Amino acid sequence: MDYGRLDEHQPERNQPDVQLKPEVNAGSSISKIKLLVIIALILIVLSLVSVGLVVHLRTKSAGGGSQSIHPRPTEAMSRVCGRTRYRNLCLNSLLNFPGSSSASEKDMIHISVNMTLQRVGRALYTSAEISNVEMDTRVRSAYEDCLELLEDSVDQLSRSLFSVAPSVGERVGSSEDVMTWLSAALTNQDTCTDGLLEVGNGYVKEQMDGKLKDLSELVSNSLAIYAAANDGGEFKGVPVQNRRRLMSFPEWLSLEERRLLEAGVGGVQADIVVAKDGSGTCKTIGEAIKKAPESSSRRIIIYVKAGRYEEDNLKVGRKKTNLMFIGDGKGKTVITGGVNRVVNGVTTFHTASFAATGTGFIARDMTFENYAGPANHQAVALRIGADHAVVYRCDIIGYQDTLYVHSNRQFFRECNIYGTVDFIFGNAAVVFQSCNMYARKPMAQQKVTITAQNRKDPNQNTGISIHACRLLAQPDLEASKASFPTFLGRPWKLYSRTVYMQSYMGDHIHPRGWLEWDGTFALDTLYYGEYMNSGPGAATGQRIKWPGYRVITATVEATRFTVGQFIYGSSWLPSTGVAFLAGLS
Numbered sequence: 001m002d003y004g005r006l007d008e009h010q011p012e013r014n015q016p017d018v019q020l021k022p023e024v025n026a027g028s029s030i031s032k033i034k035l036l037v038i039i040a041l042i043l044i045v046l047s048l049v050s051v052g053l054v055v056h057l058r059t060k061s062a063g064g065g066s067q068s069i070h071p072r073p074t075e076a077m078s079r080v081c082g083r084t085r086y087r088n089l090c091l092n093s094l095l096n097f098p099g100s101s102s103a104s105e106k107d108m109i110h111i112s113v114n115m116t117l118q119r120v121g122r123a124l125y126t127s128a129e130i131s132n133v134e135m136d137t138r139v140r141s142a143y144e145d146c147l148e149l150l151e152d153s154v155d156q157l158s159r160s161l162f163s164v165a166p167s168v169g170e171r172v173g174s175s176e177d178v179m180t181w182l183s184a185a186l187t188n189q190d191t192c193t194d195g196l197l198e199v200g201n202g203y204v205k206e207q208m209d210g211k212l213k214d215l216s217e218l219v220s221n222s223l224a225i226y227a228a229a230n231d232g233g234e235f236k237g238v239p240v241q242n243r244r245r246l247m248s249f250p251e252w253l254s255l256e257e258r259r260l261l262e263a264g265v266g267g268v269q270a271d272i273v274v275a276k277d278g279s280g281t282c283k284t285i286g287e288a289i290k291k292a293p294e295s296s297s298r299r300i301i302i303y304v305k306a307g308r309y310e311e312d313n314l315k316v317g318r319k320k321t322n323l324m325f326i327g328d329g330k331g332k333t334v335i336t337g338g339v340n341r342v343v344n345g346v347t348t349f350h351t352a353s354f355a356a357t358g359t360g361f362i363a364r365d366m367t368f369e370n371y372a373g374p375a376n377h378q379a380v381a382l383r384i385g386a387d388h389a390v391v392y393r394c395d396i397i398g399y400q401d402t403l404y405v406h407s408n409r410q411f412f413r414e415c416n417i418y419g420t421v422d423f424i425f426g427n428a429a430v431v432f433q434s435c436n437m438y439a440r441k442p443m444a445q446q447k448v449t450i451t452a453q454n455r456k457d458p459n460q461n462t463g464i465s466i467h468a469c470r471l472l473a474q475p476d477l478e479a480s481k482a483s484f485p486t487f488l489g490r491p492w493k494l495y496s497r498t499v500y501m502q503s504y505m506g507d508h509i510h511p512r513g514w515l516e517w518d519g520t521f522a523l524d525t526l527y528y529g530e531y532m533n534s535g536p537g538a539a540t541g542q543r544i545k546w547p548g549y550r551v552i553t554a555t556v557e558a559t560r561f562t563v564g565q566f567i568y569g570s571s572w573l574p575s576t577g578v579a580f581l582a583g584l585s
Contacts, residue, residue: 270303327366422452451489463497509537
C-alpha cells in the first residue's frame with residue numbers, strides 16, 4: 001500500500017518511501033500486438049452485446065415518435081440515479097445511451113452495466129496505445145498494473161452483463177455473483193488509481209488520468225443501481241443456523257475435488273509435477289503455470305515438491321482457471337521472493353512473490369514468503385484477486401503488506417500469517433477461520449497493525465472477517481511488546497469493514513484496539529466490530545469510541561459475518577479442510 005513508515009506524528013499517506021533514480025525502459029514488457037488482439041476480441045464482444053441490447057430497447061420503443069434533440073431525464077432515470085453516489089454523471093450517461101428514453105427501471109440495470117463495460121473497454125484499448133512510451137521502472141509498473149486491472153474489469157463487467165441483460169444468452173451468475181464482480185471491478189479501478197498516484201505527475205499519468213476519467217464513478221453507479229434493484233443490503237445472505245456444520249469443502253467443488261483437499265500428497269494424481277531436481281514434469285512453477293490449460297472447466301492439479309522456489313513474477317492469470325497447487329507442507333514447499341517498493345521501485349501490487357487472479361484458485365500445504373524485511377516497507381508475499389479462492393494449511397510470511405486479499409471471494413483455513421504493518425490488507429470479501437495471525441517486531445517508531453481494509457463504496461459487499469482465529473506475538477515482538485503496540489486494524493479507505501469474532505487475542509493487543517489512519521478520516525463511515533473474543537487483549541472497556549466501531553452483542557448481527565452469510569452465494573459455500581463453521585460456534 002501507498003504509505004511508508006508508520007509513526008504517531010507523521011502518517012505518510014500517499015508518499016513514496018524514497019526518491020528513486022529513474023530507470024529507463026525503452027521497450028514494453030507487454031507485447032503490443034498481443035494486447036491489440038485481446039482488445040479487438042473484447043471490442044467485438046462489446047459490439048455484439050451492445051447491438052443486442054439496443055435492438056431490444058428500440059423494439060420496445062417502436063412507434064414512439066422522434067426523440068428530442070436535448071432529451072430530458074425520464075422518471076425511471078431520475079429514480080434510478082437518485083440511488084447512486086454520482087447522480088449527475090448517472091443521468092448524463094443514461095441520456096446518451098440509445099433507447100434509454102423508453103427504458104424501465106429494470107432496463108436501467110443492464111443499460112448502466114453495458115455502458116460502463118463499453119467505457120472500460122475503450123479505456124483499455126486507448127491505454128494500450130502508449131505502451132511503447134519510455135517509462136522508468138515505477139511508472140512502467142503502475143501502467144502495467146492498470147492494463148491488467150482494466151482487462152480483469154472487462155471480464156467482470158461482461159459476466160455481470162450476461163447475468164442481468166435480457167436477450168443476450170443464458171445467465172452466467174447469481175445476484176451474489178454480480179454484486180461480487182461489480183465490487184471487484186470498482187476495486188480494480190481504485191488499485192489502478194492508487195498505483196498512478198505513487199508515480200507522481202508526468203506524461204503517462206496525465207494520459208492515463210484522461211483515459212480513466214469517470215470509470216470508478218460509473219462502476220459505482222452500476223453497483224448502486226443493481227444493489228437497490230435486488231434489495232442487496234450490506235449484509236444480504238442466506239440464513240444459516242448457528243450450528244457446526246461438517247462440510248469438508250466448498251459446494252462449488254465436486255466430490256472428487258473435495259477428496260483431493262482431504263487426501264495426502266500420496267493420494268493425489270497430479271496433472272503437472274514441479275521438482276527442482278528434474279524428477280517432475282517441470283523444474284519451475286512458472287513453467288507449470290504456462291503449461292496449464294486456459295479456461296479449464298475441470299480442476300488442474302499442480303504438485304510442487306519440497307524445495308525453495310524463487311522465481312520472478314509468478315502469477316496465475318485470469319485465464320488460468322481452476323488451478324490447485326499442492327505442496328509437501330508448510331516450510332517444505334516454499335515460494336519466495338524479495339521484491340519491494342524501496343529497492344525495486346515498483347508498485348505495491350507488483351511486489352507479490354506469488355499472485356493469483358484465475359477463478360477457482362486453491363493452494364494447500366505450502367509457504368508463500370517475501371523476505372524483503374521491515375526496512376524495505378511494502379513487500380507482498382501473496383496477492384489474491386481470484387474469485388472462489390481457497391488457501392488451506394499455508395504459511396504466509398512477510399513484514400509490511402504480507403497478504404494482499406485484493407478482491408472477489410476468498411476463504412483461508414488453518415493458515416499462519418506473519419507481519420508487521422497492515423499485514424492483511426485489501427478489499428476482498430474474505431473470511432479467515434482457525435488461522436494464526438503472528439505479529440512481528442517492526443522498525444523503530446512503527447506500530448503493528450494487523451489489517452487495513454480498503455472498502456471504498458458503501459455498496460461493495462466486501463470486508464475482512466476473522467473468525468475463531470488466534471492473534472499471537474512472535475518471540476521477537478514478545479520481548480519488546482511494550483515499545484511496539486499492536487492494533488487490530490486501521491481504515492485504509494472510507495468504508496473500511498473488519499470484524500473479529502470468537503478469536504483469542506494475546507496481551508500484545510493495545511487496549512484501544514484500533515488505530516486511526518489519518519486524523520478523523522473514515523471514523524464515522526467505517527464498520528469495525530468485535531464479538532465474543534477472548535484472551536488478555538480482548539477486553540473492550542478501553543476501546544476507541546469512534547462512531548463506526550461497535551462491540552457486537554446481537555447474535556444476528558455477528559452471524560452476518562460468518563462463512564454462511566458473508567461470502568455465501570446461491571451456488572457455493574466457501575470453506576476448506578476439516579469441519580468448518582458455517583455459522584457461529
